[in-house]
Amino acid sequence: MADIQQDTPNPVRAGEELNTSALEAYLNIGPIAQVMQFPGGYSNLTYLLVCDKKQYVLRRPPVGAKAIKGGHDMGREFRVLSLLQGAGYAKIPRPVAYCDDESVIGCPFYVMERVPGVILRAQSAPKMGLSESTMRGLSEALVDTLVELHALPVQPDLAQLGKPDGYVQRQVEGWHKRYLAAQTDDLPAMTDLARYLTDNLPAQNPDVTLLHNDFKYDNVVLNSDLTQINAILDWEMCTIGDPLMDVGTSLSYWAEASDDPFRKSFNLTWLPGNLTRREFANRYAEQSGRDVSDILYYYVFGLFKNAVVIQQIYGRYKQGLTKDERFAGLLAGVQALSSVGVRAIETGKL
Template identity: 70%
Template sequence: MTPDSPTTIRPGEQLDQAVLQAYLDEHVPDAGQITTIEQFPGGYSNLTYALTTNDGRAYVLRRPPAGAKAIKGGHDVGREFRVLMLLQQAGYKQIPTPVAYCDDESVLGYAFYVMTRVPGVILRAHTAPKLNLLPEVMQRLSQSLVDTLVDLHAIDIDQTGIQQLGKPEGYVQRQVEGWYKRYEAAKTDDIPALDNLFRYLIDSLPVSPAPTLLHNDFKYDNVILNPDFLPDVRAVLDWEMCTVGDPLMDVGTALSYWSEAKDNDFRKSFNLTHLPGNLTRREFADRYGERSGRDVSNLLYYYVFGLFKNAVVMQQIYSRYRRGLTTDPRFAGLLTGVQALSQEGLHSVETGKL
């Protein structure tokens, strides 16, 4: 297996190496001299770069995309850095080490932070099928992902200061209403199915269990795996949406990414969970309930919310593309994805199935 490889930086997303070097010289003097800057091609949110220095050290830089200021509450790299600091102080080991955060936008034109690069493998939808991973390996790996989520939800938020990241009371309702407002702000086309999902989610608000830390974007391509022993999760990445609230919201979001062999090609194009050996969504839910001790009988609601949220995220990205704030060709067809996820959510409501 090969590590997740960065590549040439996309046009318009370059970093000013001289300015960045001057910043590191002042704030991280032992970082060394930057020899290469490359960009990780995956992801649809904050932009991620690989930095290599002359002494062989490897770092990762995260920054918001163009047009991020128009998205309220999104792409907050400062908050993501703060989360990593809190997790480090809490003794959680499966994260990159935070190194420096710069909120002075006069340096590079935007806030950014630097962390250590954790070596390993990130499985992505477009590369994983080429690796011909055996079904038994995928089964162990998918089980490991569930168990990692259970472990995250077991962190003591009261004794670690993590509770300051959010306000658990009324969390679900705020999320539903907040994501719908984001949709309205980024709206480009009429999508009645998404409006109908919003009404269902408001009319069916659940009673939440005790709050936990939430990652809010938990999936295969947000974890780094040991290339020699796949089920070993070395690090969990992309903490920008981390907060505190109903843990089943995290499970529902994870399930909304979890495509199965019977799903349409669009859903399967964004993940690798449809490959033979992976747990089904139902098996994921049952293993989580068994390992965490939480009641998952109402998980359908949270799964539908996950589809709803993902549709809005895609709409936000598509809106940036339509406004010319990014030329990334991957974004051109995302409106179809917004429509597909919205319809899938309504179908789940009608059938009662994950």
């Protein structure tokens, strides 16, 4: 197995630089010796701030994100981390500061302490020679960590994060509206998915838990020997609601070896040893005691939601709000995910 390295940041991309002197004055964490940028992700921008004695991570919205109503809420993500810290949940980075004064760096942002460890990226992990037993253990640990998160008591403070009544219906309607607002091309499969999700809404689930809503390999920090999860990252979409919505979102990222190249480019779940989507759902059911007989619906919703997110990013690129050339071909991703969703409906299979 190749050497396992900590998640490595790169030089900051052109047009996404930070005002270091303004940050120093606002944060009062001492001189910032270096600013680097983490390359992963297509949404919020993430930076490493290197100071004398500590390292911090700064998160800010992408350029042009103001056009997306309700998205990229840095204040909410900071609040979630603070509430989880207060609830005694240990698998998070410690929140440090939140700033909504756009005069500092031009947008809201928050800062947290860096959690040391390994983040497996879809682009680099296949080159590491990870064994089947390692991947099996990690994929099981992901499921078990999601079960653990869903078992966290929804205390009064955490309950303020969402409104569980009607949650699934609001999500379906909300993501459909976001798609229509960001739409650039006529994609019949997206219309088909929206209709299916609307016409087949499940009954209200009385089982209410904390939801991460973006739970996947590259949003967890692993220890150096890849045997346990040290922290969960990217809490922007955390809320309270039906736990199967969280499972469906994770499954929608969960590419298998026979899946198309686009889906496999976004996760490393297709590497030998990983659970299959069905095994993921079955293990979740066994560990949590929850009924997953309707998991297909939640899986299709996850595919639709991810397709909408990709469409929003592609829409920003088409409008010239970002020059990141990674986004130029993302329409193919919307087509791929929506086609997978339609096929899942037709076959009844994950």
